Amino acid sequence: MADPFTYGRRGISGRFEDAERELLRGLFRDVVALLEPDDAPDEDPLAALVGISPDAAEPEDPALKRLLPNVSTDDDEASREFRRFTERSLRESKAGALRAAALGLESRDMLLDEAAAAHWATALTDVRLVLAERLGIHTEEDAERIHEVTDWSDVEDDDVDAYLALVYNFVTWLQTTLVDAMMTAFRTRTSDGKDAGDGPQGED
């Protein structure tokens, strides 16, 4: 099977089958829905405008908590304070990346510029974090166990976990090829930069 993401002369390109695009759109949509804040109707509009969520609390859903983690391990008040001032924009930024990636799926062949690739990388990461939480991947051993589920023909129709595991492995594969392509693009950019830069050449 050809790599879904590849780096070439024109940049990073991505290509998916129709069924894969449909699957990814659904995953992106689900994570966007998870990230949407449950706005209280009596919310202070000024606080909303400047991006503060006065009542922000640690999410109860472990998957959402993984996307919006605490910033301190031992200072709950510091974590709450940080959350009040940053959580809303983090939610919006993540949802924005997921929406941008979903929009890119409108065409079968994608050519990703640097910003689009970054959106895809965070979108796929967030999908994997949510699926991993649903699959109970908490240790390296869990991850290996899930990684072994690779054959669609092994999955019974009603085996939701096995289906999720296959989806997780598929998204992991996408992420692997995307990060490889981004790394190559980054190396190419930085080595070009060195050639064109104001190095010591000519200054004996």
Place this chain on the structure above:
Amino acid sequence: MSLSVATEPSPGLTEQTTSATDTANVVPWSLVVWNDPVNLMSYVSYVFQTYFGYSETKAEALMMQVHTEGRSIVSRGAKETVERQAIAMHNFGLWATVERAGEYG
């Protein structure tokens, strides 16, 4: 024009800013990145190289420390700086926390 008044900070404000910076230098904060079994090692290394501008060698070393020891201090600085970096890490999907330098060495 009255607008020009706002361009000059009051002497008191300048002093306050300076002393806050000094304090931050004396008591720096650390940005800690934690291991998780989900994020790809290549992705973590990519984030360290592109966001912090670390060399591939340094990025790989920090990533391996996260992977084998469970956590790594990837940056030190004023509280505001490491908090901004923590937001960036959360946006990348990495779990990062801030702590006073020296808490865990």
